[in-house]
Amino acid sequence: MSDQVYDIEFNRVSVRYGDTLALQDVSFAVEPGSFWGIIGPNGAGKSTLIKALFGLIPVDSGTIRIMGEDIAESKQYRQRIGYVPQHNTLKRDFPLQVREVVSSGLYGKLGLFRRMKPTHWKAVERALEKTQLTHLGGRLVSDLSGGEFQRVLIARALVTEPQILILDEPTTALDVEAAESLYEWINQIQAEYGATVILISHDIGVVSMYVDAVACLNKKLVAHGKPNEVITEGTMEDMYGCGSVLFHHGEVPHMVVKKPHEGHH
């Protein structure tokens, strides 16, 4: 790779769980301020990639650099990444107000034994304001709709004003309308913060609509580049291991899996 400093740089990264290979020789580099999508089937290693990026699992071989720093040398970089985990792993009925959820995004940066001070609460208000959620600040999370809850989690990730924002399947629990509205909002938020955004999704159509670049993952990196160059029937077949037909609705591609007897035309 060149001397340019990338926000995220994977260099021949492999990860194993015992004898099972979860990621194989994955290399890619994400430029600052770009919007990347990572797509792949279930078990493709998307979650493993995130865990490796946060240093939560050991890397078998290769290096990961965040903003030029090797993650094996320091964990400080974590404070510059905002992370929104999958919706379905969270407790929607937890007794917390929106403002408290957003403030919890600062806990890692605060460190052990340190309490929230007025400056931290100001940062919370600033995050709510920038994400246009000030009106929800006093609401209980159990009272929010799925879309509102997802926005609150994104505001929590942004409260530290991170350079990188990682969204893991943010629309899993949302209907189509709410999902579209959320992506429009994420676009606005990205412009507001100027952050690099990594979107992990299985929704090829949505990814291609909003991202600057896409990485197709199935344990190894099948392809990466601009969506219209990468999302092809050939790539989809390599990634999903079955024949597919892509058809476009406007600019948006949709994938339909072929039945085995349909073969290749």
Place this chain on the structure above:
Amino acid sequence: MEMFAYDFMQRAFIESLIVGSVCAVIGVYVVLNGLSFIGAGISHASFGGIALGFLLGIPPVFSAVVFCSGTALAIGYVGERSRLNNDATVGIFFAATMALGVMLLSFIDDMYIDIYSYLFGDILAITTADITYSLVLAAAVFLVVGLFYKEFLALSFDYEMAAAMGIPVRILYKVLLVLIALTIVTSIKAIGIVLVAALLVTPAATAYQFAGRFKTMIVLSVIVAVASSFAGLILSFYADIPSGATIVLIATLFFLVAWLLSPRRRKLRNFRRMPA
């Protein structure tokens, strides 16, 4: 009041205040993290610890602290490093530590042991020394909860995000298990091995029905636990019925009423009816 003329009743009220408060606070984390069965498992493990104390001729509370904390850590360690569900891991330790307790007791045949009072509790038999042990253990639990308040909150709400933020979640989770163990040991003499898990879960679950905020849940849980303990003591004194069981049954009654009136339950019901 007549009952306060008795020293044993004064001690019982002080002990129930300590035990109720500590169970209520730790119970909030138990309920929100789904650790009720771990609580039950550790409380039964204390049987082995108490038997060990009798065998070694040391105060059972000391051996129970070590034994329960060790069991809590073992449950956390094995659960983390095996493909077994948490409940299977707890089930294994639950039975094994009880069996060990029975085995150890069988070696003591020349002394009288009131094991029944440890199984079902006897708050009226609490001594000043018991109150001192409870105070020290409860103070230790409150101190650790206070020190790691925001970290415990973060891992309870969103473990994955807390880990990603650099919070040492794996260590803190084990610290939480040890706090559950200490809380159980604090309460055994008053409530008993069999019943202590109820005091750990029921007041917090009752508070959960009404509390919108985390701190409110803690305060409500303490109120319910202390109110149940006091009401149970008073009722057991006048009706001449077992105090530990009365306390647990009154706490359960509070829970049932709260569950019926719960705005959270109604909200959840409506939420489940909503389209995805």
